[in-house]
Amino acid sequence: MSNNKGLNKIFSFFGKKNEEQEELEVQPVYISELTKAVQEAMWMSTEEEQKQAFRLLADKLEDDLSDIDNLSQIEQADYFQNGGFVFAMLGDNEKAIEYYSRTIDISGDSAYAYLGRASAYRNLEEFQKAVIDYKRAIVMEPDNADLYCHLGATYLRMGVLDEAIANYDKAIEINPYSAVNIAGRAAAYLANGEPEKALSDYDEAIDLEPFDPELFYGRANVHFLNKDYAKVIADCDEAIEINPSEGKYYYIRANALLESGNIEEAIDSYTIAIEHEPQASLFYYGRGQAYVAKGEKDKALADLEKCKTLDETNRQQVEEIINKMNMN
Incomplete structure (x- = not known):
């Protein structure tokens, strides 16, 4: 299930093998046709092809559900465990939980199923249920670093930071x-x-991992908090070079440029961010603020109104800025 367990899981025994071990080693590992189909879907070359493959699998899973009683217990557990993964990949967390729960009801000892169900609960922000399932998985696989990492991420989203750090x-x-x-x-x-x-x-x-843009983006956020804007821009440039289609990299870069007084460059960076994610309200808010700083009232008003339209939670803050502009 995981490759994140350390070298102690790779080399478990050195020495002469007895006849029983020799016999066990030559036994083929059973991989179901459904597992093979899921693997093939994962290997699709484009995201759209992958989604289409998973949609077809999901339809087949639902169609074949009426024949589930004809399968052995092992086959049923495999069916529902793979099904949970398929629906999770499609973002159908409720259905993923349903399938993983069936796996757990049948087998009762699948750390993978608890992990999958926990992740689906976390996606639905049912954090307490996620924590319980991650902990159940950890009891089964106490040396699996991935499980502690997932549990840490859940505590982070809950704001329980001491527990998050401890699990990381x-x-x-x-x-x-x-x-x-x-x-x-x-x-x-x-x-x-x-x-x-x-x-x-x-x-x-x-x-x-020097080619992971999210790491540079994460570090850029730390530099921004420290008001080290030159380093923010440098890290965002690194992230953009690796993945030039992610709007948030341009957004935080623009924020740093604006704080540094480079208003024109900030506007350009906000504009690129908006081109990549035209429904991101904060991007319009940022560019609107840059237009305010530049004295371009009409453009500022247009962006701030757009921000308010996209996200009603910003309404009061945006209207205060607009009222101040109208008074000047």
Whole structure:
């Protein structure tokens, strides 16, 4: 289920093998046709092809459900476990929970099913249920760093930062070479008001995965908090070079440019961000603020009104800015 368990899981025994071990080793590993189909879907070359493959699998799973009683217990567990994954990949978290729950009812000892159901609960922001399932999976696989990482991410979203950091610590203890584990702890440190520790973790994560744009974006957020705007821009430029189609990289870059007084460049960067994500209300808010700073009232009003239209939660703040502009 996981490759994040450390070398102790790879080399479990050295020495002469007895006849029973020799016999066990030559037994073929059973992989169901459904598992093969799921793997083939994962290997599709484009995201759209992958989604289409999973949609077809989901339809077949639902069509074949009426024949489930004709399958053995092992086949049923395999059916529902793969089904949970398929629906999770399609973003249907409720259906994923339903299928993973059937797996658990049948087998009762699948850490993978608990992990899958926990992740679906987390996506639905049912965090307490997610925590319970992650902990159940950990009881079954206490040396699986991925499980602690997922649990840490859940606590981070809950705002329970001490628990988030503790679980990331455990994940890193098991696998100190995972940039995901280290970057997760960095995000928890940042949320906990410990930017120096966050910065140190992001530095280490980037050393491990120098082509992950999200790591540069994460570190840019720390630099922004520290008001080190030149470093924000540099990290965003690195992220953009790796993935030039992600709007948020241009957005935080634009924020840093605006804070640095580079208004024209900030407007350009906000504009690119909007081109990539035209429904992101904060991008219009940022560019509107830049237009305010530049003295272009009409353009500022247009962007701020657009921000208000896209996200009603910004209405009061945006209207205060608009009222101040109208008074001047």
